[in-house]
Amino acid sequence: xxxxxxxxxxxxxxxxxxxxxxxxxxxxxxxxxxxxxxxxxxxxxxxxxxxxxxxxxxxxxxxxxxxxxxxxxxxxxxxxxxxxxxxxxxxxxxxxxxxxxxxxxxxxxxxxxxxxxxxxxxxxxxxxxxxxxxxxxxxxxxxxxxxxxxxxxxxxxxxxxxxxxxxxxxxxxxxxxxxxxxxxxxxxxxxxxxxxxxxxxxxxxxxxxxxxxxxxxxxxxxxxxxxxxxxxxxxxxxxxxxxxxxxxxxxxxxxxxxxxxxxxxxxxxxxxxxxxxxxxxxxxxxxxxxxxxxxxxx
Amino acid sequence: xxxxxxxxxxxxxxxxxxxxxxxxxxxxxxxxxxxxxxxxxxxxxxxxxxxxxxxxxxxxxxxxxxxxxxxxxxxxxxxxxxxxxxxxxxxxxxxxxxxxxxxxxxxxxxxxxxxxxxxxxxxxxxxxxxxxxxxxxxxxxxxxxxxxxxxxxxxxxxxxxxxxxxxxxxxxxxxxxxxxxxxxxxxxxxxxxxxxxxxxxxxxxxxxxxxxxxxxxxxxxxxxxxxxxxxxxxxx
Numbered sequence: 001x002x003x004x005x006x007x008x009x010x011x012x013x014x015x016x017x018x019x020x021x022x023x024x025x026x027x028x029x030x031x032x033x034x035x036x037x038x039x040x041x042x043x044x045x046x047x048x049x050x051x052x053x054x055x056x057x058x059x060x061x062x063x064x065x066x067x068x069x070x071x072x073x074x075x076x077x078x079x080x081x082x083x084x085x086x087x088x089x090x091x092x093x094x095x096x097x098x099x100x101x102x103x104x105x106x107x108x109x110x111x112x113x114x115x116x117x118x119x120x121x122x123x124x125x126x127x128x129x130x131x132x133x134x135x136x137x138x139x140x141x142x143x144x145x146x147x148x149x150x151x152x153x154x155x156x157x158x159x160x161x162x163x164x165x166x167x168x169x170x171x172x173x174x175x176x177x178x179x180x181x182x183x184x185x186x187x188x189x190x191x192x193x194x195x196x197x198x199x200x201x202x203x204x205x206x207x208x209x210x211x212x213x214x215x216x217x218x219x220x221x222x223x224x225x226x227x228x229x230x231x232x233x234x235x236x237x238x239x240x241x242x243x244x245x246x247x248x249x250x251x252x253x254x255x256x257x258x259x260x261x262x263x264x265x266x267x268x269x270x271x272x273x274x275x276x277x278x279x280x281x282x283x284x285x286x287x288x289x290x291x292x293x294x295x296x297x298x
Numbered sequence: 299x300x301x302x303x304x305x306x307x308x309x310x311x312x313x314x315x316x317x318x319x320x321x322x323x324x325x326x327x328x329x330x331x332x333x334x335x336x337x338x339x340x341x342x343x344x345x346x347x348x349x350x351x352x353x354x355x356x357x358x359x360x361x362x363x364x365x366x367x368x369x370x371x372x373x374x375x376x377x378x379x380x381x382x383x384x385x386x387x388x389x390x391x392x393x394x395x396x397x398x399x400x401x402x403x404x405x406x407x408x409x410x411x412x413x414x415x416x417x418x419x420x421x422x423x424x425x426x427x428x429x430x431x432x433x434x435x436x437x438x439x440x441x442x443x444x445x446x447x448x449x450x451x452x453x454x455x456x457x458x459x460x461x462x463x464x465x466x467x468x469x470x471x472x473x474x475x476x477x478x479x480x481x482x483x484x485x486x487x488x489x490x491x492x493x494x495x496x497x498x499x500x501x502x503x504x505x506x507x508x509x510x511x512x513x514x515x516x517x518x519x520x521x522x523x524x525x526x527x528x529x530x531x532x533x534x
Contacts (some may be wrong), residue, residue, distance in 0.1 A: 005332060152470040170401050173390075177398055181387045187347060187380075189373035 002142055007263040008256075009144040014156035015255025020210035021225075021232025022205040022239065022247040023162070029241050030179035031199035032083065038104040040229035041111030042078065042204050046071035047211025048119055051126050051220055060129035067208035075204020079197045082107065114223040122220060128216035140153060151213045158209060159248060163201075166244065175199060179242075230256075234278045238289020249290055253277070286292075299325035299358050301346075301454060301486065306355035306365075308338070308345050315341040317510040318355070323454075323503070325486055328480045330489040332519065332531055333507035339490040340382060342507070343456050346488070347379035348372045359454060364502035375403060378452035382459045382490075386442045388432030392423055395431050395442055401452035409449060416445040419475065437468035444475065454486045455479065461493045469493065473500050494531040498522045506531065 021039065028036040050067030054060050083100065090099040130150055134141040166172035177185045178195040186192050211225060218224060235254045239246025257277055261269040281289065301323040315338040323329040331339050344350040345355055348369035357365050364372060370378070371475040378399075386395050396416065400409035415425040418497035418505050426434060432443060440460050447455060457476065461469040477500040479485045491497035501518040506527060514527060521527045 014381060066532055172395075173394055173397060174401055177387055177390060177394075180389045181385075183349065183369075184381065184385050185379070185398065186349075186369040187373055187385070188446060189370050189402050191370050191402075 002137060002140055003263060005137065006142040006144055007259050009148065009242065010143070010263075011256040011259040012216045012252070013148040013151045013255075015252040016152050017210055017214050017228065018231045018235045018254055019155060019159070019248045019251035020206045022235035022251045023244060024206040024210070025166075025229075025232055025236045026239070026241060026244055026247040027199050027203040027244070027254060031196040032079070033176070034083070034104060035233065036104045036203070037105035037229065038078065038111060039203065039207055039232075040223075040225040041115075042213045043083055043207030043228075044225040045111050045115055045127075045282050046074060046204070046208035047220065047225070048115055048217055050208065050212045051124060052119075052214075054126060060127065060212075063126070064182070065210045067212045069208075071204040071206070071208025071211075072201040073204070075207070076197050077202035078107065078203040078204075082194045083200075084193065084197075086245070087099070088203070119260040124220040126212070126216045126220055132217060134234055145217075147216060154209070154213060158206070162244065171178070171198070171210070199237040231274060234274050237278060238281050238288060239290050243288070246290035247263040250288075253289075299453070301357050301488065302356075303346070304356045306342070306357060307353045308341050308350060310338075310341050310350075311351050313523055315343065316352075319507070319510075319512050321512065321515055322437045323339045323486060326480065327487050327502040328477070328483045328489060328492055328500060329503040329505060330494075330501040330509060331505045332491055332494040332497055335492065335530070336509070337507040338506055338510040340458055343379065343458050343488070343490050344381075349376060349379075373399075373450065375480065376451070376453035377456065378447035378450055378454070378459060379441045379456040380447050380460065384464060385426050386434070386446070387429040388430065390431055391428055392431055392434070392442060393427045396423070396449055398444050399446050403450065408451070412449045412451055416448050418516070419448070420445055432504045437464050437472070440464065440468075441475075442471055444472075448479075448483075452485060454488070457487060457489045459490055459492060461491060461496060469496060473497075476500060494521075494527075498532075 011072060021043070024039050025036060026035035028034060028039070029059050049070045050063040053066040054063030057063065060156045082103070086100055086103050086227055090096055127149045130146040132145045132147045134143050143163065166176060174190050174195050178190060182192045210228065214228060215224060219287050231254060238250030238253055253264045254277065258273050261273040303322070306316055307314065317447045321329070331342065333339055341350060345352050345363065348367050352365050356363065359377060364377065366524055369504060379440065381443050395411055400413065409427065410463050422438055423445055425440055431439065435441060444460065460472050460476065464472065473496050476487060476489060480487050489501065491499055500516045504518045504521040505512060506514040506521065514521060514524070
């Protein structure tokens with residue numbers, strides 16, 4: 001019984017972290033039609049900033065806010081000063097499809113190299129603000145800590161916030177319109193380029209949050225978020241790449257599948273499970289499990 | 299107030315889609331641009347609304363050069379382009395579609411008034427406010443697209459084939475609405491159409507394009523009675 005409860009809780013908290021990365025990828029994909037591999041670099045870079053601020057201020061919370069804000073700033077900056085010029089210059093030939101993606105890969109390498117120069121390649125730790133020791137249930141200790149609970153709450157709150165922004169505000173309407181139909185949005189007077197930069201900023205903030213929630217339970221090093229990028233990407237594909245709801249649902253499906261196969265069969269199955277799910281989705285429903293209907297065609 | 303296009307040339311890939319085109323649209327008038335498929339009508343309109351770059355030529359609206367400006371800036375200055383097909387955003391509701399052109403407007407009270415006027419003009423949209431635009435029929439989508447442009451209180455409306463794919467009865471209704479926009483709301487309209495007969499009937503002036511070049515400019519009435527135009531574009 002304890003094993004089952006632990007597996008459920010762990011699935012939820014790892015799924016929550018996948019969801020943040022998945023949402024970051026979807027936000028950029030929706031607005032820019034690029035899979036942003038640099039997301040892993042952006043997230044870890046801003047987590048290093050969070051780490052630095054946490055040490056200097058002595059407060060994890062100040063570090064967390066710094067990571068989120070610098071994540072937003074870095075994301076916006078990358079779109080404005082890196083992606084936008086690339087889209088402007090590369091306008092024809094087969095390279096159009098490849099250039100932006102390759103550019104994000106290059107950026108990933110560059111960011112990680114910069115981290116190495118500033119902070120070195122050694123493993124660091126970020127002290128969690130609450131205990132990372134397992135909770136006691138029915139007299140025995142399970143592998144779910146108060147910090148895991150905090151992760152779950154933090155991610156749930158940010159999802160609610162994001163939903164309100166997207167569904168209830170003018171900015172959210174502009175974000176959705178620009179993602180679905182950039183040309184019609186421009187003709188309606190919406191500054192689609194600026195809205196896209198905002199999408200990158202939101203994605204960057206989600207990455208910074210993901211890092212500050214993931215690293216305290218792991219270690220801080222330049223490649224620490226790479227694996228989360230992969231899981232976030234698989235979750236996004238399960239969800240259909242275009243849908244924020246799909247990204248979260250895909251992340252939860254992945255979290256449960258990975259944790260349950262690890263708990264009940266073998267921990268060696270974590271990666272195979274994730275990749276088998278990816279292949280299955282691509283073979284059976286490549287548009288994603290949660291891709292909606294498109295409306296009438298007449 | 300008028301739209302003046304002078305020696306406009308636009309390439310579409312390797313093809314010269316618009317070749318040295320000049321015409322003038324007087325304020326408060328409806329000018330239709332007719333011609334066969336591939337005549338360059340849509341490219342011309344996309345250039346005027348900033349979606350496409352031109353190779354050569356000048357276009358001014360009220361004396362201000364418009365070529366090379368961004369589509370969103372032109373839209374905000376009162377030049378609204380309703381692009382072809384059903385240029386509504388299927389994933390958004392009718393209400394959200396209508397709200398897009400009001401997002402950036404300062405006068406929120408007038409946005410509300412303009413939206414009410416649009417619903418009065420197309421009551422069916424009022425009934426469908428919370429439905430997704432993707433669930434609308436072709437005619438309803440066209441009404442929504444025009445309605446969305448009207449919420450911005452445009453001074454110059456560029457309409458690209460609003461009759462495309464619609465049933466004859468709906469086409470008649472849409473053309474009537476367009477005619478009223480000019481007569482009652484004093485909006486200047488450039489109407490690109492393949493339905494030359496219907497368009498010329500409500501237009502003041504007509505521009506006939508063939509393979510990117512102007513072959514005739516005259517009053518709509520004269521063009522309707524011109525044997526050559528009748529034979530080539532009206533089918534009798």
